[in-house]
Amino acid sequence: MAATLGAIRTLDRDMIERVVRQVTSSGRTREVSAPFTGEPLAELPLSTADDVRAAHARAREAQAAWAALPARARALPFLRLHDAILERREEILDVVQWETGKARRHAFEEVADVAGCSLYYARRAPGLLETKRRAGLFPLATKVVEARRPKGVVALVSPWNYPLSLGVTDVVPALLAGNAVVHKPDTQTALSTLWTIDLLVSLGMPREIWQVVLGDPAEIGDPLLDDADYVAFTGSTRTGRKIAEEAAKRLIGCSLELGGKNPMIVLDDADLDVAAQGALRACFTNAGQLCISIERLYVHDAVYDAFTEKFVRLVKNMKLGAGLDWDVQMGSLTSRRQLEAVGAHVDDAVAKGARVLAGGRARPDAGPLFYEPTVLADVDETMDLCREETFGPVVSLYRFSDEDEAVAKANDTVYGLNASVWTRNLPRGRALAARIKAGTVNVNEGYGAAFASYDAPMGGMKSSGLGRRHGAEGLLKYTEAQTIASQATWLGLEPLPGMAYDRYTDVVVNLLKAMKALHLK
Ligand code: NAD
DSSP states (O other), X not given: OOOOHHHHHHHHHHHXXXXXXXXXXXXXXEEEEOTTTOOEEEEEEOOOXXXXXXXXXXXXXXXXXXXXXXXXXXHXXXXXXXHHHHHTHHHHHHHHHHHHOOXXXXXXXXXXXXXXXXXXXXXXXXXXXXXXXXXXXXXXXXXXXXXXXXXXXXXXEEOSSSXXXXXXXXXXXXXXXXXXXXXXXXXXXXXXXXXXXHHHHHTTOOGGGXXXXXXXXXXXXXXXXXXXXXXXXXXXXXXXXXXXXXXXXXXXXXXXXXXXXXXXXXXXXXXXXXXXXXXXXXXXXXXXXXXXOEEEEEEEHHHHHHHHHHHHHHXXXXXXXXXXXXXXXXXXXXXXXXXXXXXXXXXXXXXXXXXXXXXXXXXXXXXXXXXXXXXXXXXXXXXXXXXXXXXXXXXXXXXXXXXXXXXXXXXXXXXXXXXXXXXXXXXXXXXXXXXXXXXXXEESSSSHHHHTOTTSOBOOEETTEESOBSHHHHHHTTEEEEEEEEEOTTSOSSOOTTOOHHHHHHHHHHHHHHHHHTTOO
16 A cells, blocks of 8 residues: 555654664754655755764774674574565555655565565675685695675765665675665665665664765765775766775775666567567666666667667557556656756757657656656767766667677767667677676666676676676675785795705795696696
């Protein structure tokens, strides 16, 4: 049963009080409104720079005891999270929809992601973090282990477009690795993070290891990074560069999950009905406010007309709306800034000669921030959206005549986040995928197959980022490798008493040769 805006507001007040009240000493608050209607949604307390420093201090204090727990004990609340969030999905779906304006089916992808990714790391982290034996300098005489130590306190910044997914699934491995986290979610969409922390505390997670701070980057961005041992950022490439500069000044590591201008290639042997349906989801999930969504669609000459006809028909029939039911196929944009950015890109393209095959206008009749799913043709280099990320429900169609041309066009971008290839011939699809410079390439899917395969890394090449989430990398980036080597005293690393140094080097040389011959190195 979906909750009304009034019911969400009541829920929020209690939850905010429990989870986040300590983040503010100033009493200042910010009202956020519901994108669906523009009505007030919640009153959130804002942190000052001193509040952020205090959050770091609390996190650092809590981290030592948390890291001292066995990894299996740390994993327990996150194992429980899987079932708990699935059971309470209707409640959190409402929260996500009211704060983002997205369709319920797209909010559900976030819930499924949190359940799946938390389970993956809760099960795999203890093994991945275990101390491992490594080959020593001299067999038998040098015993070596590689241990994984937590970084300490991780600063984590998450954006508004997938607030539950990106606000939770990046924190989970950081915590499982034994860190505490100081997290700055986007203020517009902080409720889903607060809701999840509240739930996790009820499942046994110590409250202090996940600190939330809220506010403007200009005020709290620096203190957020000043006391951190590592920073994990998801957001735009522009901000990512600034974060990297700050991290470099402090010589701390960072992972950056940034923007994309993701291509999809429809080969001449693709099943066009399946590809058109797949493109619909790939381009318009969350109204295109998805870093891995498709904004450039390259279609083989031989099937261009047939594909375009099918795709455009599907797009024109999409059901838009502010409903909390499952039938709505696309919801609202989340902010006025985003609505204006989308409108500006489309207007610029149309003024310079792009053809609108579907959509192309805002839909204030559906809600203040709605924009139609839009398909453009005849897009060229003079238009801003040709190369810039729109981050909205707009896709441009282009033709190609052979695979080399398709690969060259797909790779002709500063970004390298995600790509998609459609064909009935899987080996052909995989071979083409290998030539695309993107962190994930999906064959016969738009984005979900690679993203939700948690055992494999996910992230961007080129200007789309640094580092990866998911897989072993998504956990181990939050650790320092420590090598402990114990050397037998009967084989020290210097000459025996009385042995001349040239004699010693002869012995070492012979030993090295013997070890090579015996394949001990
Ligand atoms: P943004 O870079 O403007 O802001 C992202 C977050 O960073 C916000 O919460 C903001 O408050 C915060 N921030 C900004 N400056 C900061 C600073 N100096 N210190 C600390 N925090 C700071 O991005 P946005 O427009 O809100 O998000 C959309 C962008 O995010 C798109 O480019 C999209 O592609 C990208 N994104 C990438 C991924 C990914 O996994 N690669 C996922 C989602 C979104």
